[in-house]
Amino acid sequence: YLKKNDIFIDIGANIGTTTLEASKKIGINGKIFSFEPTPKIFKFLQGNILLNKCKNVELFNFALGSKSTHIYFSDIYTDESNSVQQNNIGIKVKMKTLDEIIPNEININLIKIDVVGYEKFVFIGATKILENTSCIHLPAIAKLYKKYNYDYKEIFDLLKQQKFSMCAVFTPNILTVLPDDFEPKIGDYIAIKNIDEFLERTNYKLSH
Numbered sequence: 001y002l003k004k005n006d007i008f009i010d011i012g013a014n015i016g017t018t019t020l021e022a023s024k025k026i027g028i029n030g031k032i033f034s035f036e037p038t039p040k041i042f043k044f045l046q047g048n049i050l051l052n053k054c055k056n057v058e059l060f061n062f063a064l065g066s067k068s069t070h071i072y073f074s075d076i077y078t079d080e081s082n083s084v085q086q087n088n089i090g091i092k093v094k095m096k097t098l099d100e101i102i103p104n105e106i107n108i109n110l111i112k113i114d115v116v117g118y119e120k121f122v123f124i125g126a127t128k129i130l131e132n133t134s135c136i137h138l139p140a141i142a143k144l145y146k147k148y149n150y151d152y153k154e155i156f157d158l159l160k161q162q163k164f165s166m167c168a169v170f171t172p173n174i175l176t177v178l179p180d181d182f183e184p185k186i187g188d189y190i191a192i193k194n195i196d197e198f199l200e201r202t203n204y205k206l207s208h
Helices: 017-026 039-051 119-124 127-131 142-146 152-161 195-202
Strands: 007-011 031-035 057-060 069-073 091-096 110-113 135-140 165-171 174-177 187-192
Touching: 007 017, 017 031, 017 039, 017 110, 039 057, 119 127, 119 152, 135 152, 142 152, 152 165, 165 195, 174 195, 187 195
Parallel strands: 007 031, 007 110, 031 057, 110 135
Antiparallel strands: 069 091, 135 187, 165 174, 165 187
């Protein structure tokens, strides 16, 4: 999907696997905003960006949510499973909103988000950014949303209000626009503002 000179946001960057790949795709005149809240993992992310000499990446070592505050974040060994905690267990980290970090006038080509069930609150704190975002890649895992007392429909509805169409790729290179009554199983989904632009960028076909 990504092309030269694009702007990409990586929310839940971990050690930077997706950020590094995106950095190559968008080139030196593109821009990446990459977020990772866990201090230990953030150091690996920093190291990987330096090692690969990425000049188009800006790194942020805090969590994203619906407001600016401090929260507790788990710090378990399997770092890809760490998440925002609702009790005072774990490490205390700063939380900000995407709207206060990213200039609101910037057009965002793609957001990748994977925050282990906290997606709804990140989107609530990004209403201005979402107005200027073309495409979002997100997971939908029901049991992770339950931890924060909501379900997938709240995320899908929030994105639809921002004029996204909810889509998925069930067959390689075939884009499926999801019906309103679709209930996601565990998997990855794509929110798209302009279906034709997505198809042109990816050379995917639309399912019928």
